[in-house]
């Protein structure tokens with residue numbers, strides 16, 4: 318369940334509206350519309366799942382022409398013109414939806430279907446209205462609590478924590494900085510702890526931080542951890558961090574471990590210094606090795622992201638091999654390997670598009686398992702073929718160390734065996750059974 322839509326639903330509920338969140342496609346949305354009789358249909362997606370959202374919106378427009386609809390998320394924010402044109406959706410939410418969606422509901426309830434709300438885009442009389450800016454919240458402390466009752470019965474609820482939004486870095490393949498206009502905003506420690514206490518009261522003991530980069534503000538994390546320890550709050554938590562923060566602040570990792578952090582997910586992306594430089598990653602190979610030692614020393618499991626491809630002349634077999642060899646050489650935890658994908662809103666997308674090297678707009682293939690651009694030094698298929706090979710080589714290079722690593726992670730609940738099994742099954746379906754990403758996500 319995408320967290321963003323839950324936040325939007327929670328904000329609408331807090332403003333006095335009735336909301337229900339479901340996971341649906343064009344085939345089963347009808348039954349929810351019949352049961353809940355909504356006044357508006359809100360949809361969320363990323364690029365890879367946009368085709369599901371598109372078919373759903375198109376079929377709803379046909380079957381329920383009077384039902385207004387709105388879509389949000391990163392893909393819709395950057396591709397709003399195409400999205401409106403292809404789906405017939407009434408509104409696109411560009412940016413954060415909590416405030417602007419509630420303002421739209423108010424306008425609709427007063428009979429105004431074409432309000433001037435920056436970020437709520439609609440097409441009328443040959444013009445896109447309200448599309449000049451991406452809506453951002455001024456203050457994250459007013460964020461509502463995500464509660465189980467937002468979901469329709471039968472959907473599983475696992476609470477996530479968002480303590481900040483945005484990131485001060487500008488990695489070329491990531492849409493965070495353009496989505497949040499380069500801003501980084503935090504909630505107060507007390508507000509985050511209040512969410513956590515609520516979830517603990519309901520019996521949850523394990524949380525994922527959905528922050529893009531939890532360790533941006535060392536003072537914030539230090540205060541947060543000290544409060545957890547002082548109040549004796551018992552729970553495990555996982556987060557996303559960066560190599561440079563870990564190396565610069567090893568003492569912070571020791572404190573995070575003491576406060577229950579069991580897993581850090583970190584983007585290494587490449588083992589080639591020039592590629593890291595061009596990605597604006599701002600990390601170096603020595604620091605990667607040091608960060609791993611610090612995490613191991615503090616008994617925090619680690620999960621590393623690796624990207625095959627660079628978008629420039631480093632897209633050649635020799636460099637891909639060099640990249641894989643670097644990952645094989647590391648004393649690693651989990652490794653998640655992606656094919657470089659130019660997502661809308663990123664510097665990479667603009668570059669590849671302006672060079673005429675985007676192969677197509679089959680968004681279901683923008684799943685980081687397919688190559689959707691023309692590499693300079695090899696074929697797209699040859700780059701894709703490295704994905705299963707890289708997985709095998711990187712994991713087999715760990716040999717027997719894989720067994721204690723898996724055992725430790727399962728015991729500490731840093732990794733859930735069923736999530737790993739589902740991930741592997743989706744990988745097998747996309748890579749070896751010829752399924753697209755959205756087909757792989759479906760149960761049958």
Ligand code: B12
Pocket residue numbers: 318319320321322324325358359360361362363364365366387388389390391392410412413414415418479483490491492493527528529655660661683684685686758
């Ligand atoms: C956590 C996360 C995941 C988790 C999701 C778990 C979950 N249950 O949500 C996992 C690991 C599963 C995941 C998977 C993937 N992810 Co991801 N993920 C994220 C991450 C880091 C946080 C998401 C989040 O909770 N954000 C916080 C919420 C509050 O923000 P939000 O979702 O944008 O929602 C706000 C607005 O967009 C808007 N909004 C959103 N929907 C709607 C709907 C309506 C009606 C309205 C009005 C407004 C609205 O209002 C919301 C509240 O402000 C984001 C980065 C980010 N900061 O968003 C990447 C991100 C969303 N993921 C991304 C990608 C590419 C993927 C994968 C395709 C990667 C892959 N190789 O498989 C898959 C796709 C999975 C899928 N089927 O959707 C990209 C999307 C880019 C794109 N254009 O597609 C992002 C932006 C990362 C990036 N830097 O590029 N992801």
Ligand code: SF4
Pocket residue numbers: 484485486487488491492493494529530559584
């Ligand atoms: S990849 Fe991570 S560090 Fe880089 S801009 Fe995105 S969120 Fe920030």
